[in-house]
Amino acid sequence: MSVEATGPAEATAVDSTPAPAGGGFVHRLLMAIGPILAALVLAGAILLAVGVDPLTYYGTVLQRGLLSPLGIQQTLTRMAPLLFVAAGLIVAFRAGMWNLGGDGQFLLGAVTAAASAPLLVEVLPGWMALPIAFVLATAVAMIWSLVPALLRAYQGVNEIITTLMMTFLGTSLANVLVKLVFLDPATTVPQTRTLPVEDRLPRLFDTTITSGLIFGLVAIIAVHLMMTRTAFGLKLRIVGANPRAAIHAGLGVPKLTVAVFALSAGLVGLGGAVDIVGVQGNVRADWNPAYGMAVIPAVFLARMNGFAAIGFVFLLSVLSIGGESAARRVGVPNTFTLVLVAIVLVMLALAEYFDHRHNQSRKA
Amino acid sequence: MTRPSQSSTTEPHDIVVLEGVTKRFPGVVANDSVDLRIRSGEVHVLLGENGAGKSTLIGMLSGLQQPDEGRILVDGRPTPITSPRHALSLGIGTVFQHMMLVPTLTVAENLLLGGPWWQRPRIGQLEARVAEITKSLNITVRLHAKVSELSLGEQQQVEILRAMVRNSRLLILDESTSMLTPQGIEELGALMRRLVEQGLAIVFITHKLKEAAAFGDRISVLKLGRKVGEITPPRLKFLGEKAAITEIVEMMFGKQTDDPEAERHAGSFAKPDAAPLLQVRDLSVAPMADSPGLSSVSFDIRPGEILGIAGIDGNGQKQLAEALSGQLATTGGSVELDGRSIDAMDVGQRRAAGLRYLTDDRLGEGTVGTFPVSINFFLKQVGEEPFWRRGFEQRGEIDSRAGELVREYDVRTPSLKTPVGRLSGGNIQKVLLARELADGARVVIFNKPTYGLDLANTLASRQRIRDTAARGLAILLISTDLEELLSMCDRIAVIANGRLVGDVQNEDDVRTTVGRMMVGVAA
Numbered sequence: 001m002s003v004e005a006t007g008p009a010e011a012t013a014v015d016s017t018p019a020p021a022g023g024g025f026v027h028r029l030l031m032a033i034g035p036i037l038a039a040l041v042l043a044g045a046i047l048l049a050v051g052v053d054p055l056t057y058y059g060t061v062l063q064r065g066l067l068s069p070l071g072i073q074q075t076l077t078r079m080a081p082l083l084f085v086a087a088g089l090i091v092a093f094r095a096g097m098w099n100l101g102g103d104g105q106f107l108l109g110a111v112t113a114a115a116s117a118p119l120l121v122e123v124l125p126g127w128m129a130l131p132i133a134f135v136l137a138t139a140v141a142m143i144w145s146l147v148p149a150l151l152r153a154y155q156g157v158n159e160i161i162t163t164l165m166m167t168f169l170g171t172s173l174a175n176v177l178v179k180l181v182f183l184d185p186a187t188t189v190p191q192t193r194t195l196p197v198e199d200r201l202p203r204l205f206d207t208t209i210t211s212g213l214i215f216g217l218v219a220i221i222a223v224h225l226m227m228t229r230t231a232f233g234l235k236l237r238i239v240g241a242n243p244r245a246a247i248h249a250g251l252g253v254p255k256l257t258v259a260v261f262a263l264s265a266g267l268v269g270l271g272g273a274v275d276i277v278g279v280q281g282n283v284r285a286d287w288n289p290a291y292g293m294a295v296i297p298a299v300f301l302a303r304m305n306g307f308a309a310i311g312f313v314f315l316l317s318v319l320s321i322g323g324e325s326a327a328r329r330v331g332v333p334n335t336f337t338l339v340l341v342a343i344v345l346v347m348l349a350l351a352e353y354f355d356h357r358h359n360q361s362r363k364a
Numbered sequence: 365m366t367r368p369s370q371s372s373t374t375e376p377h378d379i380v381v382l383e384g385v386t387k388r389f390p391g392v393v394a395n396d397s398v399d400l401r402i403r404s405g406e407v408h409v410l411l412g413e414n415g416a417g418k419s420t421l422i423g424m425l426s427g428l429q430q431p432d433e434g435r436i437l438v439d440g441r442p443t444p445i446t447s448p449r450h451a452l453s454l455g456i457g458t459v460f461q462h463m464m465l466v467p468t469l470t471v472a473e474n475l476l477l478g479g480p481w482w483q484r485p486r487i488g489q490l491e492a493r494v495a496e497i498t499k500s501l502n503i504t505v506r507l508h509a510k511v512s513e514l515s516l517g518e519q520q521q522v523e524i525l526r527a528m529v530r531n532s533r534l535l536i537l538d539e540s541t542s543m544l545t546p547q548g549i550e551e552l553g554a555l556m557r558r559l560v561e562q563g564l565a566i567v568f569i570t571h572k573l574k575e576a577a578a579f580g581d582r583i584s585v586l587k588l589g590r591k592v593g594e595i596t597p598p599r600l601k602f603l604g605e606k607a608a609i610t611e612i613v614e615m616m617f618g619k620q621t622d623d624p625e626a627e628r629h630a631g632s633f634a635k636p637d638a639a640p641l642l643q644v645r646d647l648s649v650a651p652m653a654d655s656p657g658l659s660s661v662s663f664d665i666r667p668g669e670i671l672g673i674a675g676i677d678g679n680g681q682k683q684l685a686e687a688l689s690g691q692l693a694t695t696g697g698s699v700e701l702d703g704r705s706i707d708a709m710d711v712g713q714r715r716a717a718g719l720r721y722l723t724d725d726r727l728g729e730g731t732v733g734t735f736p737v738s739i740n741f742f743l744k745q746v747g748e749e750p751f752w753r754r755g756f757e758q759r760g761e762i763d764s765r766a767g768e769l770v771r772e773y774d775v776r777t778p779s780l781k782t783p784v785g786r787l788s789g790g791n792i793q794k795v796l797l798a799r800e801l802a803d804g805a806r807v808v809i810f811n812k813p814t815y816g817l818d819l820a821n822t823l824a825s826r827q828r829i830r831d832t833a834a835r836g837l838a839i840l841l842i843s844t845d846l847e848e849l850l851s852m853c854d855r856i857a858v859i860a861n862g863r864l865v866g867d868v869q870n871e872d873d874v875r876t877t878v879g880r881m882m883v884g885v886a887a
Contacts, residue, residue, distance in 0.1 A: 234746050
């Protein structure tokens with residue numbers, strides 16, 4: 001210790017990681033690919049056990065989710081809401097707050113947009129109407145997050161419990177709103193008025209891909225830059241990494257907590273609005289895609305890094321679009337994609353655990 | 365488990381012997397080559413302040429930790445104690461400081477916990493055994509009462525009973541009196557006496573001198589991980605309680621000739637006629653479950669002056685520091701910095717006004733361990749120019765200033781990007797020193813600034829504090845290390861139970877005065 005150079009420039013060479021650079025890269029690659037392969041094999045074993053040829057299933061998923069022109073367009077379209085949800089979760093998780101109420105926030109945002117957009121486009125030009133619908137959806141989701149936010153900020157109530165409970169209330173409230181308040185009188189199915197296709201978000205070029213994808217990418221990259229490059233993001237990360245250090249440094253932790261919940265829920269709610277205004281056009285009373293839960297593993301796999309999250313959200317979209325097709329063709333329920341993602345997550349955690357153990361024993 | 369607990373009591377013998385036991389933690393030597401004999405039929409008192417290494421020693425005896433050097437002999441044979449279960453099977457039972465009973469279960473159920481899971485709990489057998497033990501100890505235990513209905517003293521008896529049911533030959537009582545009423549303490553003392561009369565060995569940990577002298581047969585004093593003295597049973601009898609306490613105070617706080625840290629308070633930078641830079645009047649904080657709060661604390665510090673706060677850990681030191689820095693809400697009193705009231709200011713405004721708080725909890729609240737060294741320099745300035753402009757991080761500015769601080773404060777780090785948690789305790793402390801002392805500091809609160817540091821870093825930190833005083837800053841130095849206060853301070857005040865009980869000039873004979881005030885013996 002005493003002989004180390006003190007200047008940062010000279011001292012950089014004395015890094016404590018013993019592995020050489022090349023070995024480090026191979027090692028990292030192995031750590032990323034290995035668990036995924038193991039998960040595919042394990043999931044394959046489950047498929048075999050229920051009498052489905054795993055290769056057929058994987059082939060169908062890949063074909064329908066990634067390789068066919070229509071499939072890839074659907075995949076990219078599906079990414080739009082997922083990216084918003086991921087962005088919202090990254091804000092919260094990096095600040096150490098476990099917003100598990102994404103589904104409620106998403107649906108309330110969606111219903112708000114579905115209720116307001118068809119009315120707004122009748123009185124305002126589209127370029128003005130849709131942003132107003134987005135703002136309304138965001139605001140409603142933000143307000144919805146106030147209950148867990150205030151409870152956590154000022155009473156220290158665990159937000160995992162409150163957000164989960166609020167999500168049940170939120171989905172029910174969305175359902176009630178559709179059935180009782182925003183019901184489209186012209187149809188027999190309980191659903192909101194449908195936004196005419198020409199008033200929805202434009203599609204990209206000559207494809208069926210929604211331009212919501214662009215907004216989603218912008219949102220998640222903006223969130224990533226905010227968290228890594230700005231003072232506000234750093235404050236949130238301090239709160240997340242060491243709340244006591246945040247208090248010691250004089251950060252207003254309660255206010256930051258409320259801000260985190262508002263941002264997180266707002267982004268998730270905006271995701272709901274983008275999905276409605278871009279793709280669905282209306283909300284059926286029984287509609288709940290449960291993106292809020294599905295995206296959580298993807299965000300974890302990406303270690304809450306925005307750019308990595310784009311990749312994992314893409315993967316999740318491929319699996320879910322492909323899985324929906326495979327459900328029809330191979331007869332595996334499309335929730336199996338969630339099983340697959342979960343197995344990947346468990347495998348990655350195991351790999352990390354053993355890698356850590358290995359490092360420890362090598363040091364000793 | 366085959367040995368009966370009441371082994372022949374005729375001849376006292378060594379049950380457990382520690383030989384040169386050393387235990388290190390990152391940046392700290394918790395136990396430094398400690399020798400200890402624990403004999404049957406004796407209450408062996410372990411005395412020492414917090415951080416003296418008592419808990420680590422117990423941890424090793426009860427199998428929670430293993431020594432790095434030295435060995436432990438059980439019945440004369442070197443025996444590594446590998447787990448708490450192993451310790452129990454060797455007959456070593458521990459009653460920890462905090463109750464380890466399940467409050468919703470009955471006493472009997474608690475006593476039966478830990479039995480083999482495939483067997484029905486053997487209540488009948490237990491009742492017979494308990495009756496035998498309680499009779500010989502002359503205590504009554506309500507086996508079918510819920511633990512939550514018992515007083516703390518009764519719960520403690522249950523804990524002791526649990527150790528006895530498991531045939532313990534050596535009973536370790538870790539600060540067992542800290543939560544008891546005076547009467548409960550007396551009862552515990554009498555119970556210990558009866559236990560050792562049956563041939564048990566007891567290790568009794570405390571930091572209250574009176575209890576040590578009243579209940580102990582043999583007293584060992586630990587200080588900063590080293591055993592600094594022992595009073596044998598004959599000598600203890602010979603001395604009597606008063607003289608024994610004097611001797612213990614001398615051991616705990618006395619100057620050691622071979623101590624390289626001990627140096628005289630050399631010269632003062634205080635300007636006696638200058639107006640006080642920090643004025644604290646009647647500062648009060650409400651007591652909480654785990655802290656005494658503050659009652660009416662008042663003092664002044666002049667420019668260049670170092671005021672020491674001495675006292676046993678947990679007497680309100682942290683509350684004092686946090687109340688001054690703005691982290692903790694006060695219930696009364698006022699604080700003025702250079703004649704300006706700062707009562708209405710929050711943490712950030714107080715920092716901007718020049719009040720700096722160097723916390724003792726370096727990793728817990730001082731730094732964010734996973735963040736790079738460079739960011740940790742500016743944790744308290746997030747968003748300020750020139751390191752952030754319009755809210756955006758200016759990496760160049762941050763890195764160049766961090767580089768300067770690393771050089772100026774001699775932080776030994778592999779790079780600016782290294783997570784601060786990977787540095788040694790001494791270097792983390794340098795990061796904190798740099799953060800608090802740089803740019804506009806006027807009053808600095810140091811809370812245990814050398815706690816857990818090695819000698820080189822301790823001396824460097826002390827020099828840094830002296831230099832700070834020489835620059836004309838007012839310094840509040842909170843420390844549990846009396847030696848440190850004697851070598852640094854102009855004045856020393858003693859805190860006990862959230863109250864300042866004395867404020868004396870640091871002169872020749874102050875050592876014993878302060879030492880006695882610290883342990884609650886009137887000066």
